[in-house]
Each structure stands twice: as C-alpha cells, then as structure tokens.
Amino acid sequence: MTHVEQDDDAVVRMRDITIEFPGVKALESVDLTLRAGEVHTLMGENGAGKSTLIKALTGVYPIDAGTIHIDGAARIFKGTADAQDAGVWTVYQEVNLCANLSVGENVMLGQERRGPLGIDWKATNAEARGHLESLGLRIDPRSSLASHSIAIQQLVAISRAMVSDCKVLVLDEPTSSLDRGEVEQLFAVMRGLRERGVAILFVTHFLDQVYEISDRLTVLRNGRLVGEYAATALTRGELIAKMLGRELAALDEIDAAERAIDRTGAPLLAASGLGRRGVIDPVDIDVFDGEVVGIAGLLGSGRTELARLLYAADRADTGTVRVRGDVTRLRTPRESIAQRFAFASEDRRGEGIVADLTVGENIVLGMQARRGWLRRVPAAEKDAVVQEYISSLGIRPADQDALIRNLSGGNQQKVVLARWLAMAPQLLILDEPTRGIDVGAKADIQQLVARLSAEGLSVVFISSELEEVLRLAQRIVVLRDRRKIGELTTTADTDVDELVEIIAQGDSKESAA
C-alpha cells in the first residue's frame, strides 16, 4: 500500500485529513504528498472525496482533524488567501477570473506595477506578457478575457498563479471542456511547469490523460485513501479496480445496440420539421417503443436544443409532433409529462436537483407535481417509492433525509432519474446523463438505460462520449451546426470511427433516407 518514504522533497504533506459535513464523513484520515517537479493525479469516483481534499488543500474548507505541512511548516488555512500566501494556487473547471477585465488585468490582479501616477499599465501589461509567454501563450494582454476560449482562459489562470510564486498548482478537471489540441497545449504548459519545480495536483475523469501526464497517482475511495502509486506501476485495469473496488467488466456486457426493434407500427414519438428559429433547423426524428435513439454531434451542434424542443422545455415554432400517430401539441413541460415524457437536463445543478430539499423530496417532486398540491403523496407511499429507488439505483448515502446538495454528482444524477422513473414514463430524454460522474456511476446508468429499454421504455440518449452512444443506441441521429446531417442504424460493426466520419463529413449511406 502506501509507501511513505522520507519525503525530503515533499512540498505538501497532508496527514490524517478528516472532514465531516452534516451526516456525511467526506474524508477520513487521508494522506497526500506532493513533491516538487511532479504531476500528481488524484483519482477516485465522484463522491470519493477528491474535491473535498482539494478544498482542504486550497483553504476552502477547514479541516476537522489532521495536519497540512507546506515546505515542512505546519499550516492552518483560514481561507484561500492563506493557501495562496503559502504558494498553493488552484485553477478550477469553471475558470474563476473576471471575464470583463483584460487578460493583463486578470494576470496581474493585485500585483499591478505602480508608477507615480497610480498603476503603470504599460509595465503591468509588459510583465503580464512575459508571464503569458513563459507558458507559450502569445496573446495581447490588453484583449478582453471573455474574447478567448475556455482553454486560453485556463492558461491565463495558470499565468496568474505563476505571478505569485506558486509552488503548488491544483488543476481541478481542467480538461473537461477542452478539445484535443487544447489539451495538448495545456499538457505542454504542465510539463514546462514541472521542469520549473512546481508540484502539480491534477484531477481528471479521462484515463488516457492520466497516463499521458502523471508521474504519480493517489487513489481515494469513499472518503478513504486507497494508496499512492507511481503511474508506471499500475495498469489501467488495476487503477480502475482500485477506484471502484470491483472489476468493471460490467460495461462490456452491455450490448443494447444490437437488439432488434420493431419499427412496423406507429412510432411512440414522431416529430417532423421540429425546429425553432435561431436555435435549431427543422429536424425529423422518430422514436419507437423500446428503442434507444442516440443523438451525436459536437458540443454546440444542437443536441441539447433538440432535446429541449422534444420535451417542450423550449417551445418549437415549426413542426408537428405525433404521439402514437396522433398529432399532439406540446407547449410546456407539464403537457409533455401528461404524455409520460421525462427529461433530465445536462445542467444537473441548475435544472435538475432542488439543492436544499432532501433526497426523498427530490424523488417525489415529480409525482407530487402531477398529483397537485392538495393530494399529498402519503408518507407510507413516499417512503416505499424512495426506498425502492435508493436501493435499486444504489444511491449513496442511502438516506432519504440527506440534503441532495451534499451528494456527489453521480448520486444526484441517480436521484433525478429516480424522480422520473417513479412517474412511469414511456419516453425518457437524457441529456448528458453521465457527464462529470465517475466510472462506476456511469456504468450503473448505462446498464439502467439498457435494462429499461429492453423492458419497453423508449429513450433519447445524448452524450458527447461516442462509445456510450454506440453501446446503447439502436439508431443514431447526427447533428452538426444545428442541423440534422444524418441518421444511421447501428449494427454490430458500427464503430466510433464511422460515427466520427459522419460528424466530420456530414454524409452517410443512410443520410438520404
């Protein structure tokens, strides 16, 4: 297990870190060691305690027990400013800079060069330019931050850390919204910083990236330390096994895509020419009973927009929808619910969960809304339904009175799914149901979709992970630039390359159909 060597070169030594939230022990006696000049990846499922550990290191959360040594000196962080003074800087997934300021102002914020007339912007921008260029970033410091891509903004955030003699740089899922080229650029910067002796703590969900950049790994599970390993010492399978505590053969067993679908009768949902001006061009889409229809395309191709029109979360201004052959006007989510449609938004926090309510209340919310406020779901029925879904979906903690905001992303997603399943839908529209959740919960959700569709539930499944779409969907609608450019029925030998080809080229053998 953990080999605690004499860490003379340890920049960060966290020992026995324990953090408790009301009702949840987020971390229990966890150790973390970061050495100068290494990229150290923190691994674990959602809910394993990665974010909590990072927040302890960066001063966001006070620790309930344990010690933090930076450069051999014991530290107690009372806030992020303390951590930054000690040389610990963070770049979050959502960049925490001021979008309305210039790049130079962001980089030099609080460290502006001063002259006799206040801030000397020329010198400040020149210094900012120097910091940016040392990361290989050739952009004008006077340009507005908002005019740059998220990837560039992240590099600007890193530059900002470098201005203040950063010894430890925490990168919390920086790659989740970057494309391949941008990831390469980020990795080049990380390697450069490693040369300069910066200790980098890296968090990602992408296993490829873990092996590409990491020197060392620390694995957490359920708020406890599994161990610290050299990256070369663990195979991919071993790593996943350590994260999950079980083998992940389960995913390979899902082969829903090859299931035959009876497309002779009237489809459950047939939308023709469904569109909304300025949002998405008119799209034809059919969903048959028990069918999983995948929607593939790049970010911004109109996937989410199409899902929202199907559910009437946004109102379509063209097109007709037929439900089992009958023309049906869907104008509000309530009308969709009346047709037993369900929709899980990609924005789980903003549009899925009700953060300050309990797990149980979140699950019965949909049922209750359908019954109306006068007829409360009886307590016994509520308990039965909630317990059923907590156990069948494996929601952790298995406590219906826990506030949902204290749950991990994957568990929150399961609660949102439970809310819909409790209403016995006939069409489930899932927009990125597995985004930002760990491998284990991903497998759970995919298995659930495969099982429910085999039982007759129709599903519209959107994911930016093409393997996932290919694994689950019997038919795939491909979108690009807010237009439908193709549709293919998957077969045993449809592979990702073929799908990528269609997304890239915009034609397919069946696209004319």
Added chain:
Amino acid sequence: MNKLLRHRLVLPIGALVALILVNTIARPSFLSVTVRDGELYGSIIDILRNSAPLMLVALGMTMVIATRGIDLSVGALMAVSGAVSLTIIAGSPRPNDLGVIAVAIGAGIAVTLIFGVWNGFLVAVVGIQPIIATLVLMLAGRGIALLITQGFITTINSTPYQFMAQGYVFGLPFAFLVAVAAIIVVAIVERRTALGMLTEAVGINPTASRLAGVRSRGIIWGAYAGSGLLAGIAGILYSSNIMAADANSAGLNIEVDAILAVVLGGTSLAGGKFTLAGTVIGVYTIQTLTSTITFLGVPPAVTPVFKAAVIIIVCLAQSSRVKGWVRRLSAARPPAPPRTGAGAGEPVRLGQEVQVP
C-alpha cells in the same frame, strides 16, 4: 444538548426569552396576569392581542418570501379592507346588525383578496419583479382607501365590530384567537398538503421545478393571493381596534415589521425553505420589543433605532459567516499555529494594495 443548540429556532427563541427577561427585571409586574370577570389582563396578554394584525400579515409574507418574492403592499391593503368595511357599516342604518357586519367584513376581505390576486398576476404571469409589482399597490392602496372613505377618517359605533379587537372568548382576547386560527390554518394548508414542499421547490430552483412539472405560476400566484387575504383580515382587526378607517396610518410600515419577523424567525429572504414556527416567534419578538420600548419611555419617534439595533444583533447571530468567526476565535485559542516566513509576507501585500500615491 449540542443538537438542541444547533436547532434553527434556538436563536429566535433566545432573543424572545432575553427580551422577556429584560422586561421582567425592569418591571416585575410584566409577567403577571390578572383575572377580571373571567378575562385575562396583563402586559403579556396585551402583546398577544396587539400582535394579531402583524401575525396575519407575517404569515402571508412568509409564503411570499418562500417563493423568492416579497409583498410590500400589505400595509396599504390593511387600509383598504378597513376602509371598505367601515364605509359599508357607516352607510348602514343598523351598524350593530350582525348580518351587516358580516357583509362588511366579507367585502373588505374580498377586495384585498382581489388585490392580492392582482399582485400575483403581475409577478407570476407578467413576470414583473416582486418588489416593483407590489410597490404599485403599496403606493396606490392608501389612495384607493382614501377614495373609498372620500378623504375622511370614517368612524363608527358598532359594539359587535369592536368586539373583534377588544372582546374576549374563553377568557382570551378574540384577536389573539383569530391569530391562532390563522396560524393553524396556514400550517395545515402548507404542511398537511404538499403546498409547502412545492413552494420550497419553486423558491429554491424555479427552473428545475418547472421541468419537473410543478405549476410554479399557480403556486406563486396563490402565495400573493393568500398574503392579500391575510392582510385584509389584519386590516379589519386594526380598524376594529380604533373603530375608525384611517387610510393614512392603518398598517403603516407593517410590511417592514412583517419582513423582519420572517427573517428573525430564520426564513431566508433568498426564498426556499421557510419556517412558520420561526415567523410566529419572530412576530412575538417584534411585538415585545415594541412594547418594551414604549414602556422604557423612549419617544415613539426614536423607536425604529431600537428596533434596528435588536434586529442587527439577531441577524449577526444568524449569519453563518459570523458564526464561523466565532468558531475560529474559540478554536484558534488553545494551540497557537506556528507562524512561518510566508506568513510575514501578508502585511506587506496588504500594504501594497492599500498604498495609493
């Protein structure tokens, strides 16, 4: 014990108990209740009776605030219901007839209910910000009341009408029993049905609630309508107490007291989770405070300053940030953290930022 201390009603109750203690020390007769002709009298009883209008208004305000809204029009609506009701009674040849009084009260409350529906329409359907939408009636309501009374302060002589504010039932003030009944009805409507949970869902996350099929428009609309209705009843009680429809001073500034009572009770102005028990305690705290100030001989004009002082203390005590400071102060005392080189850099950095040539 620890769990008890962390309960969210500890602070509001603590504030109320502290106020009662101060009063009792200053005036030992404060807690004494005397029985005359089977009716209870005393300072406490006065507080229970006089707080009835505020209680009604604050209950409605709690529901509106839970939807992320606010209702500034409640004071003006009190003036309207009093004006409608007294104008009907004053115009009737039989001001002591129970039927006439019932019609008058019903009309007064119906008018404010309609105004509450209007507020809800502006907020829930038209989508106007609550503070602006209810400001309309806050300003216009007193004018409407003056129109109804034709610019006069309508006064009446009607023993049954006076009974509402000053009469006794089972030895207790009738107005207090009205307040208790309102508390029970609101609690049943909110917590025995699903309305409370759905209201909280709408207040916490309107988008998610809409996608889950919650009729948020109806729920928000209903909260304003309810608030208007309760303000109407409060206006009847108020006019019964002075037996006059005073459009200019009926319910003056009561919206502020009601908001304070809700916040003191622990319901966040950001909406979402609400507590009716907290609001009840908040109302009695405000009312006790008002009567304390009067007793201490503070000129009425200065009263707001004292209220403000007490409010700020309670709000500070509720602030999670202040709680954090207190916790860190008490936690940091035993083992002084070793200060190292980097810590010394702090003042320098501060100096850089403050220094402006």
